[in-house]
Amino acid sequence: MEPVKIGLLGLGTVGGGTYNVLQRNAEEIARRAGRDIIVSHASVRNPARVEALGLRDVRLSEDPAAVVDDPEIEVVVELLGGTEPALSLILRALENGKHVVTANKALIAMHGNEIFAAAHRRGVMVAFEAAVAGGIPIIKSVREGLAGNEIRWVAGIINGTGNFILSEMRDHGRDFADVLAEAQRLGYAEADPTFDVEGVDAAHKLTILAAIAFGMPLHFEDVYTEGISGVTREDVGYAEQLGYRIKHLAIARRAEGRVELRVHPTLVPEKRLIAHVDGVMNAVQIQADALGPTLYYGPGAGAEPTASAVVADLVDVVRTLTSDPDNRVPHLAFKPDQVVDLPIQPMEEIETAYYLRLQAVDRPGVMAQVSAIMGDLDISMEAILQKEPAAGETTVPLIMLTRRVREQRINEAIRRFGELDAIVGEIQRIRVETLG
Numbered sequence: 001m002e003p004v005k006i007g008l009l010g011l012g013t014v015g016g017g018t019y020n021v022l023q024r025n026a027e028e029i030a031r032r033a034g035r036d037i038i039v040s041h042a043s044v045r046n047p048a049r050v051e052a053l054g055l056r057d058v059r060l061s062e063d064p065a066a067v068v069d070d071p072e073i074e075v076v077v078e079l080l081g082g083t084e085p086a087l088s089l090i091l092r093a094l095e096n097g098k099h100v101v102t103a104n105k106a107l108i109a110m111h112g113n114e115i116f117a118a119a120h121r122r123g124v125m126v127a128f129e130a131a132v133a134g135g136i137p138i139i140k141s142v143r144e145g146l147a148g149n150e151i152r153w154v155a156g157i158i159n160g161t162g163n164f165i166l167s168e169m170r171d172h173g174r175d176f177a178d179v180l181a182e183a184q185r186l187g188y189a190e191a192d193p194t195f196d197v198e199g200v201d202a203a204h205k206l207t208i209l210a211a212i213a214f215g216m217p218l219h220f221e222d223v224y225t226e227g228i229s230g231v232t233r234e235d236v237g238y239a240e241q242l243g244y245r246i247k248h249l250a251i252a253r254r255a256e257g258r259v260e261l262r263v264h265p266t267l268v269p270e271k272r273l274i275a276h277v278d279g280v281m282n283a284v285q286i287q288a289d290a291l292g293p294t295l296y297y298g299p300g301a302g303a304e305p306t307a308s309a310v311v312a313d314l315v316d317v318v319r320t321l322t323s324d325p326d327n328r329v330p331h332l333a334f335k336p337d338q339v340v341d342l343p344i345q346p347m348e349e350i351e352t353a354y355y356l357r358l359q360a361v362d363r364p365g366v367m368a369q370v371s372a373i374m375g376d377l378d379i380s381m382e383a384i385l386q387k388e389p390a391a392g393e394t395t396v397p398l399i400m401l402t403r404r405v406r407e408q409r410i411n412e413a414i415r416r417f418g419e420l421d422a423i424v425g426e427i428q429r430i431r432v433e434t435l436g
Contacts, residue, residue, distance in 0.1 A: 003036035004318050006231065007067035008090060009080035014103055014130070016053050017303030018077065018310045026361075029311060033318040041067045068093045075317055078102040079312060087111050088336045094118045094126070102314040103130035103306055108206035110218040112211075116331045122327035125433040127313035127335040132205040133158050133282045135305030136298040137312065142212045142286065143333040149288035151213040153253040155435055156259045158205045160280030160300045161189045162228050162248040167267075167278040170245065176229060185260075188280055198227030202250045209284070210252035210261055213335035215343060221260060222344040226264035235357060235428060238399045239267050242355075242383055245275040258345040267355050267401075267432040273436065285435060293435075347418035353382065353432035356414075358398045361422040362389045370398065373416045377409045395424055401432065 001173045008015050019039055022029065031034045038057075043064035044050055051062060052191055061067055066074055068089050076093040078088045078100060086107050090100050094385050095118070102108065108115070108128050129139045132157070157163050161183055166296040168179040178198065183189035195201045203223040206311045220239050230310070239246050244267040253260040268275040273295050282300030287293050288326065299305040360366045369384065385399040402410070410429065417423050 001035045003038045004033075004074050004321070005038055006060060006074050006077055006314065007070060007073040007202065008039055008042040008079065009064045009067055009086075009141040010081070011046075011049045011053065013040055013303045014081065014306045015042075015079040016049065017307035019053055019055070020097070021304060021307045022104075022314075023312050025311075030270050032419050033315045034320055037314055037318060040375040041073055043067050043069050051128070055206045066087055068096065070335060073098060074321070075099045075101060075314060076358065077314070078104060079310070080104070081106075082178040083107055083110065087115075090126075091117060091118055094122050094124055097122055097124060099127075099317045101124045101127045101310055101317060103128070103310055104210065105131040105201070105204040109218055112208070112218045112331075116336075119331065120336055125317050125320065125328060126331055127317055128208070129313045130309035132208050133284060133296070134160075134298070134300040134302065136282060136284065136296050136300070136306040137309065138284050138296050139212060140312070141294075141296060142362035146286065146288050146291065147333070148187050149290045152287045153251065153291060154206075154209050154213050154284065154286050155251045155273040155274070155433065156202075156206070156209065156248050156282070157247055157274065157286035158250050158282050158284065158300060159196050159199075159202045159248060160282060161193065162199075162202070163277065163282070164188050164280045165197065166228060166231070166236070166246055166248060169233050170240065171278075172238070173233055175233055176231060177381065188221075196338065198230055199248065199250075202248065203265045206250035206252055206261060206263060209250075211258060212333045213252060213286075214254050214259055215332065215339055216259065216342045217339060218334075219344055222261055224264070224347045226262075228265050228348060230383065230428070231265050231430070232428075234397070235355075235430065236399075238357065238385060239430075240270075241385060242267070242399075242401055243270050244432070245270055247275065247277075247288045251433065252340070254342070255345075257342065259342045260345045260350050262350070263346065265430050267430055269393040269434055272289065275290070348411065349406060351404050351406050353404050353434075354402045354410050354431055355428075355430040356402070356410075357428035358400075358423050359395050359419060360398045361424065362394055362396050363422065364418075366422040367398070369420055370400075370417065374400075374402075374411055378412050379403075379409055379413060380404050
């Protein structure tokens with residue numbers, strides 16, 4: 001059979017990795033796909049990349065639209081990142097009847113509903129395994145491997161930068177700002193790290209995971225997002241004393257006809273496997289009714305780990321080029337007419353346990369005042385740590401671990417604590433998930 005000609009939009013880190021994997025493993029990939037897959041046309045802005053990659057027999061264009069409009073190209077691989085011009089180029093490729101492979105999580109999370117509708121109209125595929133958790137085949141696992149299950153919840157460490165920072169804070173007792181600066185020096189964090197440390201990147205990926213897990217449209221705008229910049233080394237240490245580790249978790253849970261979508265720092269019991277995922281690695285834990293709990297672990301970024309997922313998508317697309325479009329694996333795991341728009345649970349209505357850290361004036365009766373507020377709001381305690389004041393200090397940290405309670409009540413407790421003259425400074429609140 002004739003080889004399948006693909007067009008690469010972007011020859012940066014992932015684009016270069018994709019080209020290298022396709023070249024190095026060409027024979028093995030052809031055996032799996034049933035046909036050769038060759039890069040025929042690529043868009044590139046930096047000529048130095050062409051020399052560095054040693055591109056052979058590849059037509060090069062500065063304008064990515066030239067790749068999208070090339071009649072010989074059957075599959076367009078979008079590796080530009082960002083929303084524009086990526087969105088316009090993908091929609092144009094679909095309109096031209098071309099299949100699309102992308103690693104663009106922001107684009108899928110924010111515009112996937114529109115993209116998938118356009119692909120369905122034209123009878124072509126959009127594959128996006130590399131958009132979530134880098135090289136971990138999590139999309140395929142949820143969409144196909146767990147197709148016989150009702151998925152109850154998904155919890156993941158899906159941003160390597162944030163996980164690196166929290167790991168370093170725990171292992172070496174370092175402050176957030178210090179570790180962030182090192183992450184930037186090492187290339188793990190961007191000059192503007194907001195997307196990573198404030199949870200936006202993880203929210204993009206969670207949006208995609210939840211849609212596939214629960215058969216619902218993409219709801220990025222409804223994800224509750226909280227970053228890790230407020231987590232201190234003291235919090236990390238106190239969590240350890242209580243038998244927990246702090247992770248920046250993305251959580252999607254379905255219950256009583258609603259879905260929770262939230263990204264925030266979370267205390268996880270030290271005995272859980274996911275609590276031991278360190279550095280820049282990613283992991284996703286899934287609870288399904290038939291299979292039970294499963295954990296998927298691996299590199300969440302990098303040239304060749306991400307290229308591994310891109311090439312796997314290419315193989316899937318090539319395998320199904322001649323298949324009936326109505327009988328392909330659906331983009332969001334469920335047939336388009338079976339996708340149901342489930343309501344999103346407001347954060348104030350979710351139930352979980354909580355870690356609270358208060359700075360209290362060192363005098364008799366303060367603990368009684370705090371306990372009275374907790375009792376009045378029917379908030380039960382799991383554990384309390386009350387430290388001795390440091391030399392010359394007049395305040396002491398008071399650490400509490402609650403049992404499961406509705407967030408609305410914890411918010412009210414925090415408000416009342418703030419009104420006590422014996423409580424000074426900011427009150428730290430971190431949610432707790434046992435993942436049992």
